[in-house]
Amino acid sequence: MRRRILPGFGLSLGYALAYLGLIVLLPLAALAWKASGIGIGGMLHLLSSPRTLAALRLSFAGAMLAAVINAGFGLLVAWVLVRYRFPGRRLFDALVDLPFALPTAVAGIALTALYAPNGWLGRWLTSWGIQIAYAPPGVILAMVFVGFPFVVRTLQPVLASLDRDVEEAAESLGASHLQTFFRVILPVLVPTLLTGFALALARAVGEYGSVIFIAGNIPMRSEIAPLLIVEKLEEFDYAGAAALGMVMLLASFILLILISRLQRWSGRWAEQLQ
Amino acid sequence: MSRLKRQPPWSRQIGRVLLALVAISFLVLFLLLPLAVVFVEALRQGLHVYLSSIGQHEALAAIRLTLLVAAISVPLNVVFGVAAAWLMARFEFRGKALLGAFIDLPFSVSPVISGLVYVLLFGAQGWFGSWLGAHDIKIIFAVPGLVLATIFITLPFVARELIPLMQSQGSDEEEAARVLGAGGWQMFFRVTLPNIRWALLYGVLLCNARAMGEFGAVSVVSGHIRGLTTTMPLEVEMRYNEYDYVGAFAIATLLALLALLTLAIKTLLEWRYSDEIAAHAPGGH
Numbered sequence: 001m002r003r004r005i006l007p008g009f010g011l012s013l014g015y016a017l018a019y020l021g022l023i024v025l026l027p028l029a030a031l032a033w034k035a036s037g038i039g040i041g042g043m044l045h046l047l048s049s050p051r052t053l054a055a056l057r058l059s060f061a062g063a064m065l066a067a068v069i070n071a072g073f074g075l076l077v078a079w080v081l082v083r084y085r086f087p088g089r090r091l092f093d094a095l096v097d098l099p100f101a102l103p104t105a106v107a108g109i110a111l112t113a114l115y116a117p118n119g120w121l122g123r124w125l126t127s128w129g130i131q132i133a134y135a136p137p138g139v140i141l142a143m144v145f146v147g148f149p150f151v152v153r154t155l156q157p158v159l160a161s162l163d164r165d166v167e168e169a170a171e172s173l174g175a176s177h178l179q180t181f182f183r184v185i186l187p188v189l190v191p192t193l194l195t196g197f198a199l200a201l202a203r204a205v206g207e208y209g210s211v212i213f214i215a216g217n218i219p220m221r222s223e224i225a226p227l228l229i230v231e232k233l234e235e236f237d238y239a240g241a242a243a244l245g246m247v248m249l250l251a252s253f254i255l256l257i258l259i260s261r262l263q264r265w266s267g268r269w270a271e272q273l274q
Numbered sequence: 275m276s277r278l279k280r281q282p283p284w285s286r287q288i289g290r291v292l293l294a295l296v297a298i299s300f301l302v303l304f305l306l307l308p309l310a311v312v313f314v315e316a317l318r319q320g321l322h323v324y325l326s327s328i329g330q331h332e333a334l335a336a337i338r339l340t341l342l343v344a345a346i347s348v349p350l351n352v353v354f355g356v357a358a359a360w361l362m363a364r365f366e367f368r369g370k371a372l373l374g375a376f377i378d379l380p381f382s383v384s385p386v387i388s389g390l391v392y393v394l395l396f397g398a399q400g401w402f403g404s405w406l407g408a409h410d411i412k413i414i415f416a417v418p419g420l421v422l423a424t425i426f427i428t429l430p431f432v433a434r435e436l437i438p439l440m441q442s443q444g445s446d447e448e449e450a451a452r453v454l455g456a457g458g459w460q461m462f463f464r465v466t467l468p469n470i471r472w473a474l475l476y477g478v479l480l481c482n483a484r485a486m487g488e489f490g491a492v493s494v495v496s497g498h499i500r501g502l503t504t505t506m507p508l509e510v511e512m513r514y515n516e517y518d519y520v521g522a523f524a525i526a527t528l529l530a531l532l533a534l535l536t537l538a539i540k541t542l543l544e545w546r547y548s549d550e551i552a553a554h555a556p557g558g559h
Binding site for chain 1 (some may be wrong): 300307364380391426458487489492509519526529
């Protein structure tokens, strides 16, 4: 019915399809085509290289760990920003988006200046024997930084809309605060927490700019998969770069599908609890 | 019975204060400190060195190039975003969910891959490489490549901001305008556009911040030719790798100021026009 009254269906559909086709689909088709060029043997060879495996492991396992850390701190920060009133709250609230707004190269050199062995914080940490920059912890730190706003921003509206009657009922029935939190509040938040987790994870897996400065990029140790793609390109190994890019894309899609499954399952679980 | 377990109010207060302190220290240590370090490191050798570092020829060229790339890619994505939002929020058609997924796709692709795909299309060994070479057209390691990679990265921002808002607003006003005899464009400029203006501004703001700050995608297609294909984030990288730390942080302060300005306008828009911006989904960057 709407279609007859409102104009512009054909125009907007044609324009959107043409634009998406040229900007997104054609280039991704080139990626798939170039990646398939190396064949099964080439793919197995690529994936059996210890350096590739180490880089993929750091990118995916590091991003997982960073997303877990973000889920924890994101929940804490979102809780404090929604539930508590303190001076400067709105300023801190606005500050949460800083990692979105700050260009990744700037974040990268700033974090390096802080955590390098001679840096602001690094010199203290080094004297306690903790190395962050130029090692895997630096990679994870940068990943936590870029993914941080996702968890907070997805949780905030849900936390604000929570029905406090349920919490009060739980406490008047004798539940302690911790019990109320873990048995009443957290189960309802789990699906949203997973959304934020997935967003932070997707961001961290592909992250490049903020990581490469602090990582030190030592092969087999602190080299991330996107950097390996860049290195293959610089050696004019286009097929290898495309294949590794394809592997990363497919792996992140599988991961995101698994998380959305988990999310649906936890959503049903949360409903059953109520 | 278990009522005895209830904590007295003072311990509850201490718990709240501790929790708030942990959260605030995390924000200060993790977000404010990196911001502060940028400005302190840039001014380490004084204001004079800082200013002359920004005034250098390559720095000015990088600033001009960054503005140029954003000035081309942002308007293109605004037109696309409005068209896509009109389509997604006002019509039902087959494959709509798939189209929505494709609009969001650039957010879940690594920036490096976003640059790589254009190298595979237009690079010397790419699909169109030999044809472009024969006609002496340069896309990769030139400004068109930078623009394309930036368009890819920032494509979802405006559409993502507008679609939920237009869906929640509904089409009653637009239908009324049509029934009263307004032409298609008349309806768009008099009814649709005024209804979405603040959300549009919000989307443009985020799109622009990302376009000017993008690093990974443009770094792959740039070729790092000083003064010609280095945007500000790439200039930061080159100076940093040449151990010109003050110079790198000097350019970084400009980008950090852009980020702060973006955050300030964004926060202002959220305070004043929250109803007209809709629930803001966090834009994956």
